[in-house]
Each structure stands twice: as structure tokens, then as C-alpha cells.
Amino acid sequence: xxxxxxxxxETRIYECAILLPSSISDKETSECIKxxxxxxxxxxxxxxxKHEWGRRGLAYKIKGHTQGRYFVYVYEIKxxxxxxxxxxxxxxxxxxxxxxxxxxxxxEIVDWGKWFxxxxxxxxxxxxxxxxxxxxxxxxxxxKKVSKKASAxxxxxxxxxASTEPSPDLEDKLEEIIxxxxxxx
Numbered sequence: 001x002x003x004x005x006x007x008x009x010e011t012r013i014y015e016c017a018i019l020l021p022s023s024i025s026d027k028e029t030s031e032c033i034k035x036x037x038x039x040x041x042x043x044x045x046x047x048x049x050k051h052e053w054g055r056r057g058l059a060y061k062i063k064g065h066t067q068g069r070y071f072v073y074v075y076e077i078k079x080x081x082x083x084x085x086x087x088x089x090x091x092x093x094x095x096x097x098x099x100x101x102x103x104x105x106x107x108e109i110v111d112w113g114k115w116f117x118x119x120x121x122x123x124x125x126x127x128x129x130x131x132x133x134x135x136x137x138x139x140x141x142x143x144k145k146v147s148k149k150a151s152a153x154x155x156x157x158x159x160x161x162a163s164t165e166p167s168p169d170l171e172d173k174l175e176e177i178i179x180x181x182x183x184x185x
Contacts, residue, residue: 003106004048004074011076012102013048016040018089019097022055022067032094033071039088045077053113062096074109 004013018036020029037047053070062068077085082100089098 003108004103006076007046010078011046012079013107014075014077014082014100015103015107016073016075016098016100018071018073018095019062019068020071020094021063021065021096022069023065024094028094029069032092035092036071036089036095036098037073039085040073040075040077043077043081043085045075045081045085047073047075049074049109049111051111051113053116065096068096072112074103 006012016036018033020032024032037050040047049072051072053072055067055069057067058065079102086098086100089095089100092098
């Protein structure tokens with residue numbers, strides 16, 4: 001996307017993020033969004049972009065809420081109206097937090113909600129790939145263990161059985177050693 005520049009010398013590009021409680025009704029949400037957007041349009045602001053990031057957990061409780069819905073706007077407006085808009089947003093009933101910042105030169109709009117969803121999908125795909133690789137490695141280890149045990153069993157089956165009866169030569173030798181004749185008793 002190309003960098004955004006103001007259309008006149010008098011205006012600047014601002015980014016505004018608002019946080020609403022996730023527990024309020026859709027009617028209350030749309031009313032709050034309408035009011036927030038109205039503060040900008042009343043002062044001649046031109047909406048360039050609007051992104052809904054959706055429901056996210058909060059790092060800490062804000063007015064008793066642990067989850068919120070994020071909305072991010074990009075407006076072109078005269079700088080002298082920002083203080084009035086900020087004050088109006090502070091008084092908005094269901095608004096938990098908001099921030100308005102002046103964008104830097106050569107600012108490009110990024111749809112972070114879309115980017116985040118894509119990132120989640122890639123992360124899940126990577127997780128599945130790693131799990132498949134682990135399962136494949138585990139299979140290989142099991143196959144290796146089974147083949148080692150099978151070869152060990154085959155070796156013991158192929159080994160000749162030692163006979164329990166002594167050979168005749170061995171018997172003669174033992175008899176000669178044990179005989180009483182050489183002992184002179």
C-alpha cells in the first residue's frame with residue numbers, strides 16, 4: 001500500500017484506537033461507534049480507514065472488564081480539533097479507553113486484524129506440521145525398537161542348543177582325572 005499524505009497543508013493524518021467492553025450489546029456497540037465516528041465527522045474529519053480487531057483479552061481489568069473489542073480508525077483532520085475530539089471521547093459512556101496519535105511521515109495503513117488472523121492460521125499450520133514430524137519420528141523410533149527386539153529373538157532362536165549330555169571324550173577325561181589309581185591310596 002502507498003504512503004498516506006494529507007490532502008491539504010492544514011490537515012494531518014491521525015490514527016484513533018478505541019476499546020469497548022465485549023459484554024455490551026450489539027446495539028450499544030454500534031451506538032458507541034457511531035458517536036465516536038461522529039465526533040470526527042462533526043469537525044470535518046475524513047475517515048480514511050476503519051479496522052475492527054475484534055474481541056481480545058485485556059492485560060489487566062479495566063472498569064471490571066477482562067475482554068474488550070478494538071476498533072482502529074485513520075482520519076484526516078485539522079490538528080486544532082483533536083483536543084475537542086479527545087475530550088468528547090473521554091465522556092463517551094461505553095468507551096473503556098481510547099488513544100489518538102498523529103501518524104508519522106510516509107505512514108502506511110496495515111489491517112492488523114487481517115494480519116493477525118493470517119498469522120494465527122500460519123501458526124496453526126506450523127503447529128500441525130511440527131506435530132506430524134514428531135509423530136513420524138516417534139513411529140521411526142518404535143519401528144527401530146521393534147526391529148532390534150525381533151533380531152535379538154531371531155539370534156537366540158538360531159543359536160545351537162547346548163546339549164545336556166557330555167560328549168564321550170569329555171567323559172573319558174573326567175574319569176581319568178577322578179580315578180583313584182594315580183592317587184596311591
